[in-house]
Amino acid sequence: MSLAVEAVNVVKVFGDIHALNKLSFKVKPSEIFGLIGPNGAGKTTALRIVSTLLLPTSGTVRVFGLDVVEEAAEVRKIITYLPEEAGAYRHLSGWEYLEFMAKFNAKDESELRRMVEEAAEITGLGERLKDKTKGYSKGMKRRLLVARALMTRPKLAVLDEPTSGLDVLHAFHVREIIKRYVKEHGVTVLLSSHNMLEVEHLCDRVALLNKGKIVAEGNPKELKEKFDSANLEEVFAKVVGLA
Amino acid sequence: MLKGFFNILIKELKELVRDPKILLGMIIVPLIIFPVLGGIMSYSVQTAQEQAQKATVLVIDNDGGKWSQEFVNLLNSTAKVYVEKNVTSLTDEVVQQLLSHYNTTQIIEIPKGFSENVTQHLNVNSTITATLKFYGVFTGSGIFEGIGASLIDNLVHQFNRIQAPDIVLTEKSSIIKGEIKQGVDPASLSGLMMSQSIALPITIMILLQVAMQIAATSVAMEKEEKTLETLLTLPMDRFAILMGKLSGSIIVAAVGALAFMIGYNYMLFSFTMQIPAEISVDLASLGLVPSLFGYLLLGISLFVTLISALALAVIISAFAEDVRGAQSLVGYIYPVIFIPALALMYLDISSLPFALQMVFYAIPYSHPIIASKAVIMGDYWTAIFGIVYVAVFTIVLMYAASRLFATEKILTAKLKFKGLRRRRKKTEEEF
Ligand SMILES: Nc1ncnc2c1ncn2[C@@H]1O[C@H](COP(=O)(O)OP(=O)(O)OP(=O)(O)O)[C@@H](O)[C@H]1O
Numbered sequence: 098m099s100l101a102v103e104a105v106n107v108v109k110v111f112g113d114i115h116a117l118n119k120l121s122f123k124v125k126p127s128e129i130f131g132l133i134g135p136n137g138a139g140k141t142t143a144l145r146i147v148s149t150l151l152l153p154t155s156g157t158v159r160v161f162g163l164d165v166v167e168e169a170a171e172v173r174k175i176i177t178y179l180p181e182e183a184g185a186y187r188h189l190s191g192w193e194y195l196e197f198m199a200k201f202n203a204k205d206e207s208e209l210r211r212m213v214e215e216a217a218e219i220t221g222l223g224e225r226l227k228d229k230t231k232g233y234s235k236g237m238k239r240r241l242l243v244a245r246a247l248m249t250r251p252k253l254a255v256l257d258e259p260t261s262g263l264d265v266l267h268a269f270h271v272r273e274i275i276k277r278y279v280k281e282h283g284v285t286v287l288l289s290s291h292n293m294l295e296v297e298h299l300c301d302r303v304a305l306l307n308k309g310k311i312v313a314e315g316n317p318k319e320l321k322e323k324f325d326s327a328n329l330e331e332v333f334a335k336v337v338g339l340a
Numbered sequence: 341m342l343k344g345f346f347n348i349l350i351k352e353l354k355e356l357v358r359d360p361k362i363l364l365g366m367i368i369v370p371l372i373i374f375p376v377l378g379g380i381m382s383y384s385v386q387t388a389q390e391q392a393q394k395a396t397v398l399v400i401d402n403d404g405g406k407w408s409q410e411f412v413n414l415l416n417s418t419a420k421v422y423v424e425k426n427v428t429s430l431t432d433e434v435v436q437q438l439l440s441h442y443n444t445t446q447i448i449e450i451p452k453g454f455s456e457n458v459t460q461h462l463n464v465n466s467t468i469t470a471t472l473k474f475y476g477v478f479t480g481s482g483i484f485e486g487i488g489a490s491l492i493d494n495l496v497h498q499f500n501r502i503q504a505p506d507i508v509l510t511e512k513s514s515i516i517k518g519e520i521k522q523g524v525d526p527a528s529l530s531g532l533m534m535s536q537s538i539a540l541p542i543t544i545m546i547l548l549q550v551a552m553q554i555a556a557t558s559v560a561m562e563k564e565e566k567t568l569e570t571l572l573t574l575p576m577d578r579f580a581i582l583m584g585k586l587s588g589s590i591i592v593a594a595v596g597a598l599a600f601m602i603g604y605n606y607m608l609f610s611f612t613m614q615i616p617a618e619i620s621v622d623l624a625s626l627g628l629v630p631s632l633f634g635y636l637l638l639g640i641s642l643f644v645t646l647i648s649a650l651a652l653a654v655i656i657s658a659f660a661e662d663v664r665g666a667q668s669l670v671g672y673i674y675p676v677i678f679i680p681a682l683a684l685m686y687l688d689i690s691s692l693p694f695a696l697q698m699v700f701y702a703i704p705y706s707h708p709i710i711a712s713k714a715v716i717m718g719d720y721w722t723a724i725f726g727i728v729y730v731a732v733f734t735i736v737l738m739y740a741a742s743r744l745f746a747t748e749k750i751l752t753a754k755l756k757f758k759g760l761r762r763r764r765k766k767t768e769e770e771f
């Protein structure tokens with residue numbers, strides 16, 4: 098069976114900034130894989146390349162065997178991408194936004210209804226879905242967008258900091274939903290976070306990213322054992338030589 | 341309170357200075373437009389004067405007397421004169437033949453009895469006057485239209501000063517699309533045409549400007565509101581995104597163009613002039629409004645030009661990070677729209693020096709204005725050529741826009757003003 102994501106020696110250069118420096122990692126189908134690292138480590142850049150938004154300067158990325166550069170259109174059919182700082186259309190209501198987005202993927206009316214209703218439930222917004230999104234709080238907007246990324250049950254969901262801006266309870270709720278989708282619908286999740294504690298509970302495997310390079314990779318539990326640390330933060334501090 | 345005011349003022353100025361696109365747009369645009377326009381004007385006036393000196397006049401001498409000879413001699417000192425004798429019936433056909441035979445655009449007819457009347461005036465009765473007839477071909481060439489007519493006015497004035505005041509009067513007529521319109525002075529006609537041809541370029545200018553702002557905003561909004569990234573990862577052809585966005589603006593533009601045509605038509609038909617006080621003539625009855633086909637061509641010309649402006653605006657806005665940036669970038673296109681529009685208000689493209697003509701023809705935004713004059717004069721080929729040119733230009737732009745949407749450039753492209761902005765120093769803390 099082909100890998101969900103296979104990144105090999107990915108380099109991305111912006112002017113004179115090396116955002117990614119020979120990055121390689123593998124995501125297996127139906128797992129939750131976390132890219133973690135400090136600000137500016139290159140997480141967003143890596144996820145954008147996987148999502149066909151950016152072209153790698155060199156190296157290759159395959160999503161379920163499809164090349165993100167050569168077969169970008171095919172890749173877009175099986176993924177969804179949640180940008181780190183996304184917005185919804187201000188003049189549309191939450192419902193209208195979900196319907197608008199669902200129309201790109203739904204094959205028929207009944208599938209469209211299924212998607213929107215499922216998404217509505219994920220958001221937990223209830224009646225507020227009828228309001229224009231410009232009146233939503235940051236967290237409400239985030240939940241709407243997470244819901245939209247999951248409702249189509251993509252083969253791969255690329256989520257850039259899915260819980261950013263959410264309070265503890267809503268972050269917990271979103272994590273549970275992500276887990277549920279992976280279990281029930283076989284969705285593969287590639288996410289990023291700089292909250293290493295959250296990732297420990299959520300991810301099957303993680304890659305620690307620093308300055309555009311993977312510095313450690315594996316199951317959170319194994320990593321903690323290997324580096325003899327109490328949590329991933331400590332692991333990270335050890336591998337980058339701070340501790 | 342004052343402290344807060346100054347604090348905000350200083351912050352505003354700082355932001356403006358650090359985003360030179362906006363400031364440059366504000367300063368460069370007027371700084372370019374007016375000197376360039378002034379240059380075009382004076383250059384054109386010079387050219388027109390040179391052309392006027394080379395102008396030819398056909399004199400039809402039906403009088404053949406002493407005084408008509410005198411008048412022709414006077415005329416000879418200022419213009420190149422051809423003389424034809426005894427053409428009594430000046431029908432439309434005869435006039436056309438003469439004009440093309442002598443390759444001229446102005447005819448002075450000295451009617452039979454001219455010398456007799458002058459002699460009578462001088463010797464017998466000073467209430468008797470002699471009349472000259474002037475026929476000028478109306479070419480729609482803007483402020484230079486009146487030159488021929490004023491030439492004859494000067495001559496008659498000179499003649500009268502030498503001989504006797506009010507001895508010779510002039511009757512001026514225009515030849516419009518091959519038809520003689522008796523009593524219609526070409527100079528006042530061109531004044532009338534100009535007063536309406538000022539409104540037209542202004543409206544086209546505003547329409548183009550508004551349409552470009554709409555299109556630029558629609559793409560920049562997606563960037564500013566951070567919805568573009570999501571859109572670009574959806575399972576659809578990116579060309580569809582581009583076309584969807586463009587079509588939205590095109591619909592707005594089409595409605596704009598339609599409203600424009602209706603308003604323009606209304607305006608044309610409401611223009612009348614009084615020549616002399618008792619007869620009133622309107623442009624429609626002189627045949628100086630476009631035919632239905634002409635309107636159609638003008639509408640199409642306006643529409644394709646709008647689309648090309650929209651496509652350009654979309655491309656430009658891809659280089660901006662937000663709405664404000666997109667609008668100021670689009671502002672850099674304005675001189676290209678404004679200069680031809682303003683220049684063509686007063687000047688006909690044919691009266692411009694050749695090199696400038698080429699520049700104006702190359703700018704797509706001048707074509708609806710050129711077409712508007714051309715269709716009035718029944719010159720449909722100019723309008724059609726313009727439409728084809730602008731359409732090709734638009735297709736090239738659309739291709740470029742679709743290329744831009746197909747790559748990551750739509751997300752990462754940025755216009756850098758190197759040197760103006762201090763290069764961001766790469767600091768280690770960033771990592
Ligand atoms: N479009 C761009 N142009 C220039 N440089 C960029 C661009 N996008 C990212 N970078 C640079 O690439 C590096 C990695 O950025 P990236 O956004 O991938 O980091 P990140 O790990 O997502 O950080 P964060 O946790 O803050 O979101 C940074 O140094 C950033 O400045």
Ligand SMILES: [Mg+2]
Nearest residue numbers: 140141142181
């Ligand atoms: Mg990021």
